Amino acid sequence: MLAAATPPLDMEIPYTAEARPDTGVYNAKIGLWLFLASEVMLFGALFSSYILLRVGSTDWPQGLLSVPIGALNTFVLIGSSITVVMSWLALKGNDFGKFRLYMGSTVLLALLFISIKSFEYHDKFTHYFVKLKDGTELTGHIEGKPFNWSLPKLKASANAPGEIAFHPDAPKRGEPVPDSPHETLRLPVEQIAKLESFGPWRNTYLAIYFTLSGLHALHVIGGILVMLYHWGAGHQLWRKSREQFTNRVEVTGLYWHFVELVWIFLFPVMYIL
Amino acid sequence: MSDNNSRALQQETRRHLLVFGAVALGTILIVLSSFAPLATGVKIPVVLAVAIAQAALVTGFLMHLITEKRMILSSLVLTGILFVALIFLPILSEADQTHHFLLR
Amino acid sequence: MQTAATAGIHETAHHDHHELSFVRKYIFSTDHKVVGVQYGITALLFMFLGYGLMALMRWQLAYPGKPIPVFGDLLLRVLGPDMATGGIMSPDLYNSFGAMHGTIMIFLAVVPLAAGAFANYLVPLQIGAPDMAFPKLNMMSYWVYFVGGAIMLASFFIPGGAAKSGWTSYSPLATVADLARQVDGQTLWLLGMVFLITSSLLGSVNIITTIIQLRAPGMNWMRLPFFVWAQLVTAFLLLLAFPPLEAAGIMQLMDNLFGTSFFLPTGLVVGGQMLDVSGGGSPLLWQHLFWFLAHPEVYVLILPAMGIVAEIIANNTRKQLFGYKSLVYASMALGFISFLVWAHHMYLTGMGTKISTFFQTTTMMISIPSVIILTSLFLSLWGGSIRFNTPMLFALAFLPMFGIGGLTGLPLGFSATDIHLHDTYYVIGHFHYVVAPGTIFALFAGVYYWFPKITGRTMNEFWGKVHFVLSLIFMNLIFMPMFIQGLEGMHRRMYDGGAAYSAAPDLAHGLATAIKLNVGISHAAWLLGLAQVPFIINFFWSIRNGRKVESDNPWQATTLEWQTPTPPPHGNFTRPPVVHRGPYEYSLPGRAKDFTPQNEPD
Numbered sequence: 001m002l003a004a005a006t007p008p009l010d011m012e013i014p015y016t017a018e019a020r021p022d023t024g025v026y027n028a029k030i031g032l033w034l035f036l037a038s039e040v041m042l043f044g045a046l047f048s049s050y051i052l053l054r055v056g057s058t059d060w061p062q063g064l065l066s067v068p069i070g071a072l073n074t075f076v077l078i079g080s081s082i083t084v085v086m087s088w089l090a091l092k093g094n095d096f097g098k099f100r101l102y103m104g105s106t107v108l109l110a111l112l113f114i115s116i117k118s119f120e121y122h123d124k125f126t127h128y129f130v131k132l133k134d135g136t137e138l139t140g141h142i143e144g145k146p147f148n149w150s151l152p153k154l155k156a157s158a159n160a161p162g163e164i165a166f167h168p169d170a171p172k173r174g175e176p177v178p179d180s181p182h183e184t185l186r187l188p189v190e191q192i193a194k195l196e197s198f199g200p201w202r203n204t205y206l207a208i209y210f211t212l213s214g215l216h217a218l219h220v221i222g223g224i225l226v227m228l229y230h231w232g233a234g235h236q237l238w239r240k241s242r243e244q245f246t247n248r249v250e251v252t253g254l255y256w257h258f259v260e261l262v263w264i265f266l267f268p269v270m271y272i273l
Numbered sequence: 274m275s276d277n278n279s280r281a282l283q284q285e286t287r288r289h290l291l292v293f294g295a296v297a298l299g300t301i302l303i304v305l306s307s308f309a310p311l312a313t314g315v316k317i318p319v320v321l322a323v324a325i326a327q328a329a330l331v332t333g334f335l336m337h338l339i340t341e342k343r344m345i346l347s348s349l350v351l352t353g354i355l356f357v358a359l360i361f362l363p364i365l366s367e368a369d370q371t372h373h374f375l376l377r
Numbered sequence: 378m379q380t381a382a383t384a385g386i387h388e389t390a391h392h393d394h395h396e397l398s399f400v401r402k403y404i405f406s407t408d409h410k411v412v413g414v415q416y417g418i419t420a421l422l423f424m425f426l427g428y429g430l431m432a433l434m435r436w437q438l439a440y441p442g443k444p445i446p447v448f449g450d451l452l453l454r455v456l457g458p459d460m461a462t463g464g465i466m467s468p469d470l471y472n473s474f475g476a477m478h479g480t481i482m483i484f485l486a487v488v489p490l491a492a493g494a495f496a497n498y499l500v501p502l503q504i505g506a507p508d509m510a511f512p513k514l515n516m517m518s519y520w521v522y523f524v525g526g527a528i529m530l531a532s533f534f535i536p537g538g539a540a541k542s543g544w545t546s547y548s549p550l551a552t553v554a555d556l557a558r559q560v561d562g563q564t565l566w567l568l569g570m571v572f573l574i575t576s577s578l579l580g581s582v583n584i585i586t587t588i589i590q591l592r593a594p595g596m597n598w599m600r601l602p603f604f605v606w607a608q609l610v611t612a613f614l615l616l617l618a619f620p621p622l623e624a625a626g627i628m629q630l631m632d633n634l635f636g637t638s639f640f641l642p643t644g645l646v647v648g649g650q651m652l653d654v655s656g657g658g659s660p661l662l663w664q665h666l667f668w669f670l671a672h673p674e675v676y677v678l679i680l681p682a683m684g685i686v687a688e689i690i691a692n693n694t695r696k697q698l699f700g701y702k703s704l705v706y707a708s709m710a711l712g713f714i715s716f717l718v719w720a721h722h723m724y725l726t727g728m729g730t731k732i733s734t735f736f737q738t739t740t741m742m743i744s745i746p747s748v749i750i751l752t753s754l755f756l757s758l759w760g761g762s763i764r765f766n767t768p769m770l771f772a773l774a775f776l777p778m779f780g781i782g783g784l785t786g787l788p789l790g791f792s793a794t795d796i797h798l799h800d801t802y803y804v805i806g807h808f809h810y811v812v813a814p815g816t817i818f819a820l821f822a823g824v825y826y827w828f829p830k831i832t833g834r835t836m837n838e839f840w841g842k843v844h845f846v847l848s849l850i851f852m853n854l855i856f857m858p859m860f861i862q863g864l865e866g867m868h869r870r871m872y873d874g875g876a877a878y879s880a881a882p883d884l885a886h887g888l889a890t891a892i893k894l895n896v897g898i899s900h901a902a903w904l905l906g907l908a909q910v911p912f913i914i915n916f917f918w919s920i921r922n923g924r925k926v927e928s929d930n931p932w933q934a935t936t937l938e939w940q941t942p943t944p945p946p947h948g949n950f951t952r953p954p955v956v957h958r959g960p961y962e963y964s965l966p967g968r969a970k971d972f973t974p975q976n977e978p979d
Contacts, residue, residue: 023342024343025342025345029345030344030345033349034348037348037349037352040352040356041355044359044360045359047360048363048364051360051363051364052364056367067307068304071300071304074300075300078293078296078297078300081331081335082292082335085289085335086289089282089286092282093278093279093282253335257331257332257335258336261332264296264324264327264331265324265328267300267324268303268320268321268324271307272303272306272307272320273313273316273317
């Protein structure tokens with residue numbers, strides 16, 4: 001048959017740039033939406049765990065996180081998701097320079113988000129809970145703001161201090177004010193029964209907070225890497241196939257919006273409710 | 274053609290900025306509600322309603338789901354249903370014994 | 378007709394393309410066929426390993442406390458005296474092997490074989506595509522799976538041994554099993570699972586996109602072979618069911634490494650001491666999230682098997698499948714309902730009656746699509762002129778074997794009967810009938826059936842039939858007695874094989890006799906291993922020395938994978954295929970041949 005004369009198909013995967021007529025989309029868009037579907041289930045499971053843990057808890061801590069800082073971070077993320085759309089629209093308008101401007105600002109906003117987040121994390125690991133052997137329980141900061149101390153660590157370290165200078169937290173609204181609220185306490189180490197920072201081990205609220213926001217932060221970092229790649233090496237593909245590059249930026253944008261979407265729920269659930 | 278194109282782009286840009294404003298407004302509402310003297314039973318539904326509205330704006334307009342092709346929408350329906358099942362069934366299974374408000 | 382020119386084409390194909398290096402061609406290959414074969418061989422090796430663990434456990438069950446002949450010494454040397462003093466399997470080792478047998482068989486053997494190897498190799502061919510939609514992701518999917526497998530294997534050799542809390546890894550047991558060690562077998566298990574889940578995510582996104590986007594012209598939805606439909610549903614199950622387990626895995630990892638209490642309740646006492654954790658967690662939460670994956674996983678195991686069986690039955694009865702559309706819709710229904718039945722594994726957790734009723738109802742509902750599929754396949758045999766070759770024998774055996782597995786599941790689906798049967802050998806018998814003589818038979822059928830397409834040679838028929846008959850006999854000798862043991866109430870996780878029961882024969886009447894079945898079961902299990910020897914030799918011998926196929930379509934099949942050169946070159950088809958008809962146009966009246974390929978014009 002004539003098959004012998006035809007050269008073998010060149011290995012081109014169809015519909016990487018143009019849309020398939022009957023489905024109306026290109027491959028990467030379907031792939032990305034499927035990926036997002038699975039992400040929905042991933043974060044959904046964690047939110048479901050949050051609800052289950054909270055419903056089952058006797059005492060759910062509130063007000064551990066700063067609402068203004070969280071709100072600031074929310075605005076940063078919302079802003080970044082607008083700039084990423086703008087960068088895609090710039091490509092549609094054939095303006096590569098504008099694309100770089102917007103993509104670059106998205107990356108910068110994302111980095112700002114991560115910095116604020118790590119500031120918040122650091123804050124938790126320098127905030128302590130102390131239980132003394134006489135049963136007194138205190139929360140507050142240790143002088144010098146040491147990072148993530150614990151009793152075994154303290155005892156094991158070579159130049160272990162005999163006592164720690166402890167600044168108790170100001171009482172919350174509605175709680176009785178102690179006689180001397182801002183006094184610095186000197187706590188001998190041998191009097192301490194338990195010492196731990198407000199890390200994920202402190203309670204299930206912080207556990208789910210660190211898990212959810214940590215996973216979200218990993219997604220942000222992943223997004224930063226991809227967007228930096230487009231910003232830097234983007235030239236090459238843009239020269240080769242404008243359509244394919246625009247598609248890539250579009251699906252990156254979709255991913256980035258999803259990252260924002262998760263935060264839209266994370267913020268009220270963790271900071272407000 | 275290109276003139277047409279740029280006008281359409283301008284329109285799209287304007288729409289996206291509007292969405293940005295609306296989502297930001299939602300956040301402001303949420304923050305305000307955190308300072309308002311609301312009972313927890315009222316606060317939770319109010320805040321979640323605002324968050325869901327924000328999410329709808331993001332998925333609908335920024336992610337273009339509102340004008341997306343049927344193929345993508347139909348592959349997401351299942352995800353939506355299962356998401357709801359995943360969120361609610363574990364709680365319901367606890368609620369059965371604790372006489373939680375959801376099943377009372 | 379479609380066969381004549383292909384040998385020549387194959388040659389030219391090689392010369393035209395710039396030659397890829399060995400590494401790019403066979404190791405880090407993006408060709409879906411190479412990835413499929415890689416998946417297949419790795420998964421078969423893991424299956425062998427999974428069998429080996431069980432074979433050793435069966436010694437401990439049949440002859441508790443006696444040193445294992447031959448292998449006992451090996452275990453002692455490799456794993457150390459803690460694990461196998463004097464060649465006797467220690468309780469810890471027994472637990473490890475039990476957990477790892479399940480993990481390896483499900484996540485590293487059967488699923489990668491069914492949804493990795495067969496799907497990768499066949500789906501693009503059957504829909505007429507040049508490759509998968511994302512070839513690089515496809516390569517990554519295999520290598521991420523490989524790393525996950527390597528981590529699982531490595532966990533045997535760390536101090537304390539591999540995970541030992543069952544393949545279900547229930548918390549808090551999984552967290553407190555090895556409290557003294559910061560990094561224990563469970564930690565590596567969780568890490569390995571994260572890799573396996575990522576791999577299956579990449580794979581399923583790829584499969585779904587490929588099926589939606591890369592169908593050949595004319596290949597509309599109702600012309601897809603049933604195998605492709607089964608793989609599509611399977612991929613959706615993997616896509617949406619695995620992430621909750623990933624979430625649960627992350628949380629258990631946090632419990633293990635960072636001292637959180639996601640799954641540890643307040644006041645948990647371990648070894649007589651209050652555990653120093655914040656508490657407030659929920660052990661039930663782990664079970665919910667775990668079974669949210671693990672029940673759909675059952676259908677991940679079974680749907681591709683049904684797809685393979687459907688292809689082989691249609692081909693070897695030389696007629697249309699009975700009720701193709703009902704098969705398609707039933708598989709979709711099966712996939713959907715499979716997400717809503719998970720808590721039927723949890724009746725004994727004290728979940729509450731209302732929610733149990735919900736899950737009992739959905740569990741009974743899911744038997745409807747399963748029965749539709751099985752009935753359609755049975756009815757497809759009616760009036761066919763059946764060819765009894767090796768693949769067909771395995772496919773035919775699948776039907777009653779899966780039937781037994783499915784029907785014995787019903788008593789487990791009702792909470793009343795489940796109270797008696799839960800965690801007994803009855804459960805083991807039930808799900809092994811589904812997976813071992815069920816799915817694995819279908820996978821064997823698939824290996825024999827598509828072997829000629831992949832290698833250009835057929836496997837030996839005689840030894841194939843020997844393999845089949847022996848496997849069928851021993852499979853049943855292993856799993857049928859387990860139902861009896863289970864009905865007598867024998868617990869499934871006993872290190873001594875239930876020897877403790879015989880200490881109180883008046884309290885456990887039937888059990889004293891039921892445990893005697895252990896010896897027979899164990900012998901059958903070892904003989905089943907021997908029965909695989911013909912297969913292994915046949916498989917490797919036939920790659921080089923099997924009978925050469927005379928055409929590209931040795932089974933006279935209709936689907937597109939047989940319309941390619943043998944083996945298919947990079948890019949698969951010599952000409953872009955155009956599809957003109959449904960997948961199973963056998964024995965059309967008024968035609969010279971009894972089969973009409975999908976790409977043959979009217």
